[in-house]
Amino acid sequence: AQSVTQPDIHITVSEGASLELRCNYSYGATPYLFWYVQSPGQGLQLLLKYFSGDTLVQGIKGFEAEFKRSQSSFNLRKPSVHWSDAAEYFCAVGVGTYKYIFGTGTRLKVLA
């Protein structure tokens, strides 16, 4: 079955600390992978995507993600978190031209 798992519902980090948000997927074909961020009451903004090529993908706002096929993972990282990064983060896998499967999200809290 096709699925996306974000095992951490909530994560709290201190400002300036490093961050890693986990994402695991189950999909039989070549995955197209996305990370989106959602600020409270707002729509989703695309952070980065992986379609092919270099497995380390750079995105906006200083985020990066690494695709590991052997682990079926696409974890999101940032070396130093800013207070403005507090938001909810969604991982998604493209399972056809039009269709995504989204994870249930990880809510990030940043301590000053």
Add this chain to the structure above:
Amino acid sequence: SQTIHQWPATLVQPVGSPLSLECTVEGTSNPNLYWYRQAAGRGLQLLFYSVGIGQISSEVPQNLSASRPQDRQFILSSKKLLLSDSGFYLCAWSVSGDVQETQYFGPGTRLLVL
């Protein structure tokens, strides 16, 4: 550049009343359009998608319907709202024809049915 608009931003409606949410896209032609519902702790659920005027595909049978009267306009409707229709509704668009399309989301509409 492309922009996507949704209105209203917030809506409070009584049970049994009709619904009309609107989404418009600017700066692109013939986009694919999507309606999602987001419930707390449950991620995003695709409700409808459209690849052209008058072409609607439904992903989940329910109390809602969608229409695309113009190339860049997508409308979500209901004749009679249920309490379970409460949620955050997101419209999205993508460039048609890509092997895997990247979706770009609007600001959303929060619907509360009382």
